Amino acid sequence: MDLLDESGEIRATAFNEQVDKFMDMIEVDKVYFISGCTLKTANKQYSNLNNDYEMTFNKMTEVTPCHEASDIPTMQFNFVPLDQLESLEKDTILDIIGVCKEAMDVASITSKASGKELRKRDVQVVDDTNREVRLTLWGRQAENFDGTQQPVLAVKGAKLSDFNGRSLSLLSSSTLQINPDIREAHKLKGWFDNGGNTAETVNLSNQRGGGSAGMGSNFKTFGEAKLENLGSGDQADYYTTKASVVLIRKENCLYSACPSDGCNKKVVDMNNGLYRCEKCNREYDSFNWRLMLSANLADISDNQWVTVFQDQAEMLLGTTSSELGFMRENSPDKFQNIFTDAAFKNFSFKLRVKMETYNDESRLKTTVVACSPLEPKEYNRRLISEIKQMAGQS
DNA sequence: CCCCCCCC
Numbered sequence: 001m002d003l004l005d006e007s008g009e010i011r012a013t014a015f016n017e018q019v020d021k022f023m024d025m026i027e028v029d030k031v032y033f034i035s036g037c038t039l040k041t042a043n044k045q046y047s048n049l050n051n052d053y054e055m056t057f058n059k060m061t062e063v064t065p066c067h068e069a070s071d072i073p074t075m076q077f078n079f080v081p082l083d084q085l086e087s088l089e090k091d092t093i094l095d096i097i098g099v100c101k102e103a104m105d106v107a108s109i110t111s112k113a114s115g116k117e118l119r120k121r122d123v124q125v126v127d128d129t130n131r132e133v134r135l136t137l138w139g140r141q142a143e144n145f146d147g148t149q150q151p152v153l154a155v156k157g158a159k160l161s162d163f164n165g166r167s168l169s170l171l172s173s174s175t176l177q178i179n180p181d182i183r184e185a186h187k188l189k190g191w192f193d194n195g196g197n198t199a200e201t202v203n204l205s206n207q208r209g210g211g212s213a214g215m216g217s218n219f220k221t222f223g224e225a226k227l228e229n230l231g232s233g234d235q236a237d238y239y240t241t242k243a244s245v246v247l248i249r250k251e252n253c254l255y256s257a258c259p260s261d262g263c264n265k266k267v268v269d270m271n272n273g274l275y276r277c278e279k280c281n282r283e284y285d286s287f288n289w290r291l292m293l294s295a296n297l298a299d300i301s302d303n304q305w306v307t308v309f310q311d312q313a314e315m316l317l318g319t320t321s322s323e324l325g326f327m328r329e330n331s332p333d334k335f336q337n338i339f340t341d342a343a344f345k346n347f348s349f350k351l352r353v354k355m356e357t358y359n360d361e362s363r364l365k366t367t368v369v370a371c372s373p374l375e376p377k378e379y380n381r382r383l384i385s386e387i388k389q390m391a392g393q394s
Numbered sequence: 395c396c397c398c399c400c401c402c
Contacts (some may be wrong), residue, residue, distance in 0.1 A: 011395095013395090013396065015395055015396075016395085043396095043397070045397075046396080046397045056395080056396095092399090107401080108401095109400080109401040109402080110400095110401080111400045111401075111402095112400075112401075113398080113400060114400075116400080118401070119401055120400085120401065124395090136400095136401080138399080138400075159399080163401090163402070164402080167402095169399080169401095170399090171398095171399050171400095172398090172399060173397095173399085223402090248398095384397080
């Protein structure tokens with residue numbers, strides 16, 4: 001818990017029995033007498049409270065509600081103007097205040113670490129330094145958030161991330177106040193309503209170019225990717241682009257793959273009802289159809305042949321590999337239509353470019369590592385930001 | 395004594 005009195009603030013932590021003893025009693029915004037804690041030096045990595053010390057509850061600790069009138073403030077912020085975020089280190093815990101310029105929809109993602117399904121909402125926060133940054137809300141807070149009135153958001157204890165430039169994320173220890181009745185909030189709202197809302201701002205998140213930005217945001221046209229010789233270095237280069245499917249080769253689009261979980265190696269038909277996998281060194285009585293497409297994609301600048309594997313291929317074709325395998329053998333018209341229908345659709349592609357050598361011949365190979373339907377809001381936001389950049393720099 | 399805090 002973060003504690004505050006008229007002189008300053010301090011974090012206190014209770015463990016185990018002390019949690020059981022006090023957690024029902026202690027509520028946010030209430031006032032207590034607290035005595036008998038242990039004092040220790042604070043690890044600044046985990047808190048930005050304005051105190052070099054922290055308190056730890058122990059067996060002797062007593063907590064009593066204070067019912068007397070007091071003029072203890074409810075929250076103390078150390079707001080960092082958004083134009084300072086670029087110079088701060090990743091993982092810094094900090095307080096910010098800004099206007100919620102835009103709120104994205106709630107999205108579901110799966111945590112890599114825990115495998116848990118998480119709900120998140122990104123909002124774009126702007127302040128009077130004319131910087132804007134992405135702030136991620138989680139769980140219930142993400143679901144309940146309403147950004148339609150462009151409220152002022154004051155966050156205590158947000159975490160700074162270096163993803164795509166700079167972005168912010170709420171932690172369970174963070175406090176989010178919406179339209180707080182504090183001087184800074186009124187000042188910011190005044191700025192926003194009197195020109196700030198249309199001011200040209202620098203987006204600290206999702207930065208373009210420069211090479212140092214995260215690859216997720218590394219948005220390029222095919223023409224730009226070629227001009228920059230992407231893929232010519234030792235390591236693979238990644239970029240994201242919006243492109244339409246020109247054509248997909250039907251020939252060799254499917255291969256019969258080892259049915260063993262996670263193997264996916266091409267099997268050899270033994271012509272006796274068995275299929276041999278050299279990798280597993282055994283024979284199976286069945287196989288799985290898997291997709292490996294050669295596709296031509298085009299944007300305004302150029303076109304590009306790419307390789308598309310299973311999951312991305314199913315997304316592009318709008319069918320599964322096993323359905324497609326069935327169609328190819330049983331209904332050629334349907335099979336043909338899948339490819340006709342896939343043409344001239346737009347997608348957002350994440351591409352990997354790498355120089356590959358075989359038979360003494362080196363050539364750039366472009367592989368689709370992810371593809372998704374175009375998100376109109378996100379796409380338009382990028383176009384608007386590019387137009388602003390062009391207008392501002394030329 | 396925690397300090398994991400998520401995704402892209």
